[in-house]
Amino acid sequence: MTNTSTIRFQFTKGSEVRFLSHLDVLRAFERAVRRAGLPMAYSEGFSPRPIVSYSFPLPVGALSEAEYADYRLVEDWDPAFFLEHFNRYLPPGFQVVQAERLPEGSPALMSEINAALWKVTLPGVSPEDVEGRWQSLKAQDSFVVERQTKRGNRQVNLRPLLFGLPRIAQLEGAVEVHCLAAVGSEGNLRLEELGLLLGFNPAEAVITRLGQFKKVGSVYQAPLGNRGFTWTEQ
Amino acid sequence: MDKRLLPLLPLVSKPARYTNNEVNAVHKEWTEDKVKMVLAFPDVYDVGMGHLGFKILYAIINGRSDALAERAYAPWVDMQQLMSERGIPLTALESGRSLADFDLVGFTLQHELSYTNILKMLDLAGIPRRSRERREGDPLVLAGGPCAFNVEPLADFLDFVVLGEGEEVIHEVLDVAKAGKQRGVGRREILRELARLRGVYVPGFYRAVYAQGKFQGLEALEPNLPTTIEKRVAPDLGALPFPEEFVVPYTEVIHDRVMVEILRGCTRGCRFCQAGMIYRPVRERDPEQLKEQVAKLVKSTGYDEISLSSLSSGDYTQIRPLVKELIATYQGCGVSVSLPSLRLDSFAVELAEEIQKARKTGLTFAPEAGTQRLRDVINKNVSDQDLKEVVQAAFQAGWHRIKLYFMIGLPTETEQDLDGIADLAKQVLAWGRQYRTSRKRPEVTVSVASFVPKPHTPFQWRGQDPLEVLQGKQEYLMERLRHPGIQFSLHKVEHSFLEAVFSRGDRRLGAVLERAVDLGCQFDSWDDQLRFESWLQAFRDEGLDPKEYAQRCLEPGDPLPWDHLSPGVDTKFLVQEWQRAQQAVPTPDCRWDRCSLCGVCFNLKVANKLTEVGRGD
Numbered sequence: 001m002t003n004t005s006t007i008r009f010q011f012t013k014g015s016e017v018r019f020l021s022h023l024d025v026l027r028a029f030e031r032a033v034r035r036a037g038l039p040m041a042y043s044e045g046f047s048p049r050p051i052v053s054y055s056f057p058l059p060v061g062a063l064s065e066a067e068y069a070d071y072r073l074v075e076d077w078d079p080a081f082f083l084e085h086f087n088r089y090l091p092p093g094f095q096v097v098q099a100e101r102l103p104e105g106s107p108a109l110m111s112e113i114n115a116a117l118w119k120v121t122l123p124g125v126s127p128e129d130v131e132g133r134w135q136s137l138k139a140q141d142s143f144v145v146e147r148q149t150k151r152g153n154r155q156v157n158l159r160p161l162l163f164g165l166p167r168i169a170q171l172e173g174a175v176e177v178h179c180l181a182a183v184g185s186e187g188n189l190r191l192e193e194l195g196l197l198l199g200f201n202p203a204e205a206v207i208t209r210l211g212q213f214k215k216v217g218s219v220y221q222a223p224l225g226n227r228g229f230t231w232t233e234q
Numbered sequence: 235m236d237k238r239l240l241p242l243l244p245l246v247s248k249p250a251r252y253t254n255n256e257v258n259a260v261h262k263e264w265t266e267d268k269v270k271m272v273l274a275f276p277d278v279y280d281v282g283m284g285h286l287g288f289k290i291l292y293a294i295i296n297g298r299s300d301a302l303a304e305r306a307y308a309p310w311v312d313m314q315q316l317m318s319e320r321g322i323p324l325t326a327l328e329s330g331r332s333l334a335d336f337d338l339v340g341f342t343l344q345h346e347l348s349y350t351n352i353l354k355m356l357d358l359a360g361i362p363r364r365s366r367e368r369r370e371g372d373p374l375v376l377a378g379g380p381c382a383f384n385v386e387p388l389a390d391f392l393d394f395v396v397l398g399e400g401e402e403v404i405h406e407v408l409d410v411a412k413a414g415k416q417r418g419v420g421r422r423e424i425l426r427e428l429a430r431l432r433g434v435y436v437p438g439f440y441r442a443v444y445a446q447g448k449f450q451g452l453e454a455l456e457p458n459l460p461t462t463i464e465k466r467v468a469p470d471l472g473a474l475p476f477p478e479e480f481v482v483p484y485t486e487v488i489h490d491r492v493m494v495e496i497l498r499g500c501t502r503g504c505r506f507c508q509a510g511m512i513y514r515p516v517r518e519r520d521p522e523q524l525k526e527q528v529a530k531l532v533k534s535t536g537y538d539e540i541s542l543s544s545l546s547s548g549d550y551t552q553i554r555p556l557v558k559e560l561i562a563t564y565q566g567c568g569v570s571v572s573l574p575s576l577r578l579d580s581f582a583v584e585l586a587e588e589i590q591k592a593r594k595t596g597l598t599f600a601p602e603a604g605t606q607r608l609r610d611v612i613n614k615n616v617s618d619q620d621l622k623e624v625v626q627a628a629f630q631a632g633w634h635r636i637k638l639y640f641m642i643g644l645p646t647e648t649e650q651d652l653d654g655i656a657d658l659a660k661q662v663l664a665w666g667r668q669y670r671t672s673r674k675r676p677e678v679t680v681s682v683a684s685f686v687p688k689p690h691t692p693f694q695w696r697g698q699d700p701l702e703v704l705q706g707k708q709e710y711l712m713e714r715l716r717h718p719g720i721q722f723s724l725h726k727v728e729h730s731f732l733e734a735v736f737s738r739g740d741r742r743l744g745a746v747l748e749r750a751v752d753l754g755c756q757f758d759s760w761d762d763q764l765r766f767e768s769w770l771q772a773f774r775d776e777g778l779d780p781k782e783y784a785q786r787c788l789e790p791g792d793p794l795p796w797d798h799l800s801p802g803v804d805t806k807f808l809v810q811e812w813q814r815a816q817q818a819v820p821t822p823d824c825r826w827d828r829c830s831l832c833g834v835c836f837n838l839k840v841a842n843k844l845t846e847v848g849r850g851d
Contacts, residue, residue, distance in 0.1 A: 017484065019249035024484040031257070031482060031536030034567065048568065061244050089536075091257045091484075203244035 004041060005076045008109070009083065009099035010224050013064040016093030022057035028091055029054075029069070036089035038082075041072040053109050055212055055223075056116075056183050059191045061202070064209040068223050070102060070109050098224055112223040115163060115215040116183040118194065121206040123174045125199075130177055133199055134165050138233070145196060158197055161189040163215065164233040180220070180231065183212065236330035238322045239313075246313045250485035251279035254327040257482040258534060260292070261328050262302040269301045269412045271338040272326045272373075276351035277757070279307040283481070284489030286543065287342060287379065287400065293477035294404055301408050304328040304336075305481075308351045309358070311757070317358065324358035333359035337411055339373045341392075343381030346736035347729060347759035349388060352377075353751045356391070363748065365393050365438050370420055374411065382435075383465075383512050384689040384796035387736050387743035389437035394425060397433045397799060398465025398512075399498075401474045406431050429459060433466035435799065442741045442795070447782075449740045451793050464800045469840045471498055471517045476527050479534040491539035491572070492531040494524050496556070500545040501824050501832075501842065502577075504602070505613045505815050506644065508688035509545055511808075512801040514834040516825060517843045521552050528560060532569060540564065540571050547573040548582050549825075551846040557588050579620060583627040596679075597628050600639035603647075604654025610818040611646050613811070625662050626669045634672040635679070636662055642707045643685040643699040643730075645815060652707060655680065656714035663719050679721045682711060684730035687784075688737050689796040690803060692811035697785040698734040701727050728766045732758060734784035740795035743783070745776045804833030 013025070020028065033040060033050065042048035051072035058064050079099040087096050122130070137143065143159040163180035170176075177198065181189040191202045213220040213228070221228040235254040243249040262268070273291055275282030282288070288305070295303035304326035309317060317324070323332040333339050339361065341352050353363055361375065362368045368375070377385065378396040385395045396403055407428065414424035429436040439459055443450040454461070468474050476494070483490065499516040500509065528540055540560060547553060553573075560571045571589055576582040576598075586597055599621075603609045606618055628636060640655050659680045666676025684704045687696050699707070704727040715722045736743060749772035757763035773780045788794070790809045797805075807830070814821060824830050825842055835841045 016253070016255040019243050019253050020484050021250070024250055024486075027486075028257075028484055030538070034536035034538065034569075035257075035533065042568065050568070060249070091482075092255050 003076045004072065004074050006070055006072050006102040006106070007077065007079055007082050007099055008068065008070045008102045008106075008224055009079075009086075009096045011067050011069070011090075011094055011096045013058060013062075013067060014093040014095070015063060017091060018063055018093075019060055021060050025058075025094075026054065028094070032086070032089045032091065032094075033071075036086050038071065038086065039073050039075040039077075041074045055109055055113055056188070058209055059202075059207075062191065062207045062209060065097075066209060066211045066222070068109055068113070068212060076101075100224055109223060110184065112214050113212045114182060114184045114186055115213045115220060116181055116209055117166075117211040117213070117220075118179045118181060118191075119208040119210050120177045120179065120194070120198070120200070121171065121174050121208075122177065122198075122200050123204060125175050127168050127170050127175050130165075130168050130175055130198060134168070137162070137197060143197060145193060147190075147193075156193075158189060158193050161187050162194070162197055164231065166231055178210070180215075235327060236322065236325040238320070239317075239325075239330075242313065242316045242320075242322075245316060247310060248280070248485055250483075251307070251310070252313065252327075253484075254330075256484060257536075258479040259328060259481050260296045260303070262296065264302070264329055264331070267300065269338070269408050269415065270304075270336045271295055271301065271340055271408070272304050272306050272333055272336045274306045274333065274339055274341050274352075274355055275308070276341055276343075276348040276355060277308055277759075278310050279483070280485065280487045282307045283483050283487040285342060285344070286489075286493050286495065289477050289480050289493075290475070291340075291400055291404060292481070293479070294401060294475055295408065297475070298405075298408065300412060304331075306333055306355070308355055308757070311763075314354075314358065323360050324355055334361050334373060336373045337415065338407070339375045341375070341377040341379075343377050343379040343385065343388070345759065346381060346387075346733045349736060349747055350751050350756045350758055352388070353391065353747060354756045357751070364390050366390075368393070368421070372421075374421065374424065376407070380508060380512060381737075383508070383799050383801055384737060384739070385435070385437065385799065386442070386741050386795040387739040387747060389440075389442075389741045390744035391747075392437060393421070394428050395435040395437065396466070397435060397463055398467050398801070399474075400466070402468060403431060403433050403466045407434070426456065429456075432464065435463040437741075440798075444742075449793055449795050452798055462798050462800050464838065465512070465802060467515075467802070467838050467840055469517070470843065471495070471519045472523055478527075478530040480531060480537075482535045482537070489541065490537070491541050492528060492535060492537045493541045493543050494527045494531070495519065495544060496524060496542045496547060496550045496553070497544045499842075500549070501830075502546060502549075502615070503613050503811070503821050503823060503830065505611070505692040505811055506602075506641065506685060506688070508691050511690045511803050511832075513545065514801070514803065514832065515840050515842045516549075517840075518550055518552075518845045520845060521556050524556065525559065525563075532564065538569050540569060542571065542573050546577050548577050548579065548585060551844050553585065554588075557585060561588065577616075579616075579624060583624055583631055586628075586633075587631050596635035596637055597633050598637040598639065599624065601658065602639065602641050603644060604640065604651050604656070604658055607818055608644060608647060608651045608654070610820050611815050612641075612644055613815070613820050615820055615822070621658070622665070625665050629666050629669040629676065630671055632672050634666065634670055634674040635677045636666070637679040637681060638662065640680065640682050641685050642682055642711070643704050645685075645693060645696045646818075649710075652710055653714070655682070655711060659715060659720050660717060663717070666719075675719065677719055677721065679723065680711075680715055681723045681725075682708065683725045684727055686730050686734045686737060689794070689799075690801050690808070692808045692815055694738070694794070694808065695788040695790060695792070695812060697787040698731065700781070700785055701731055704730065726761060726764070728764060729759065731780070731784055732766075732769060735780045736783075738783050738795070740783075742776075742778055746772045746778055749775050800837075802834040802838040804831075804837070807832045
């Protein structure tokens, strides 16, 4: 196949579609692809599927500014055109904000992400509460909870999955906390577990995934664009 | 969406049921000059979103600049509880406004077990249940759909009812509602004008008369009312509008695909089947028009499946070329074609092969009865030979799983007929072993429903078997179908019993319905929600015996609560069919044989409309 290309793009999930499950999101994108007439590459076999991959599932109820996907196309599309064209067909609440052509042989999307930056807006607490909580957590090297999985319950140490709290700020009537935490198959901090660590109920908080990164030491690099940063806990 | 629901969404199952903002949802500006109608489906979003009728009406109403249509569904029990605790009314998805703010609240009556949900939805919206309790400023509550043909159990709750096809009469209804609104006339005056429209029934203008606990007839309470309300029917489907866009849900719903209606009506004449009587005559849509509709819908929705829907899709005269062409056009972009209702004939297997080239999942056939004799009684014109051919063809073509639908409790049924079901299932399995080409072991699933007498069918007079009898028959079958390779699935007899009660019910059941809702009954068609004990209590509390409705055998000539609601089929024809049934004499399909004199074409000035001369089988 000549002229094939892979486009990696970053998209947002807004309040209109906040309560869609990961499967709902995949379905919505699949249908948008068809409406937009994107020239997708299909897998071989009895039931050919478009060759796509998405970043780690966002929990139901969370918003996001940084979801990612790779689409394999059978034509070489200009990423800027892709962004503009696809946005016209996406449902309200989803928006592609960045798109790039991926060089051949680039690592898979999943291997490019192991950390997420979350914004959690907590009603009815003070910055001091959160700060105090974080200080005591920092002193511990383990925070073990029971995690329910499909194969039964197991003990998980949550402490190493929380990388840090770069921001704790007072807003009107709420506190906004930014947390860096593990995401992906190597280690994943669930939102309800983040709630356990920081003492909040995820159903009462507004949670936004601000970014997804590959963390190497204290360097955080996004899978798209040059938006990386270095961060270490003081 | 109503913003007040937002904090509740993290607390309920399937929150995407309540969030709106789907692709192609229509949000019109809420202005005083518009007639506002909410299409209210008396079940959850995931069930209601599959309903084609509402998609059609949504497009028609929103196509008018002087009207708007929105959607509402029954919230699931978890959400209802939270809404009640917080005093949040039932709202429409698009504007988030209470149902009580609309001019018209329109329910669809798809089956009898959804009636409690209608009352529940009115309760949740704060709309008085009973028509006579509603005041100026309250919406007009209407209903349509198949159960409108005996709407009497709901007579107290509905301001008016539309019989038959809605595409044309909806405009007349909106016009009357709009004019009434502009002139500021009262509800009663608007209802009087609505009662003048063909196909519109205003139950409150009639009174039911009973003697010795039996229904005697209806009396008009106003001058110039029709004694019989005849259904609306369009002679040519091609002249009716069809949506170019469907609202595309995010969460999984039933029939989540492009649907086009290839034909309406069925004249096969199965004697238990209400749809086969009330949707006559047969009208096929032009294949060119269908292809255009499909193209527009695939483009506007992005669905990966096209369903050619009708009561019996294999009967469409040009089904073969249509299916072939659609497959050729769409398979390249991963869009498949499906035919939901296939009749049992070898042609069906050829069609299914066309469609399921790669994945031969399963084939479903409905012989309905286990013996040739009983199939002749019900006029299911399928012979033992047909059955053999079709099943062999299916196994030879590579299918390994066959599902068979049967009904028990049919008129004249004997033990032999039940044995026939078991024998047939085993025979199919044996054919499977003999003829299969698939590596997989043949499997047969037998699904058994209980006969429910339906108004306007030749079996309307026949009472349903008592619950214990039906249960006994189920057990009898279960015993005989305990066999490796055969799976057996049953419909709860309690469901079929309540269905029979309300399908043949009269106005007195309104009180029972209300009582049942007060006792917590709703979502009665859901296995895990049916509260049968509460239902029995509701009947006791209102002093009515449900068995009288479901099980009593009536005589032709007895006054029936639905006598005044006409699908155009003559009672004379139904009586004749009832007699032929008892003699096990089949009646051929008038599409390919002589006219069966059902009366529809003569009464309603319509005729069967096929796109090509019949395929002559």
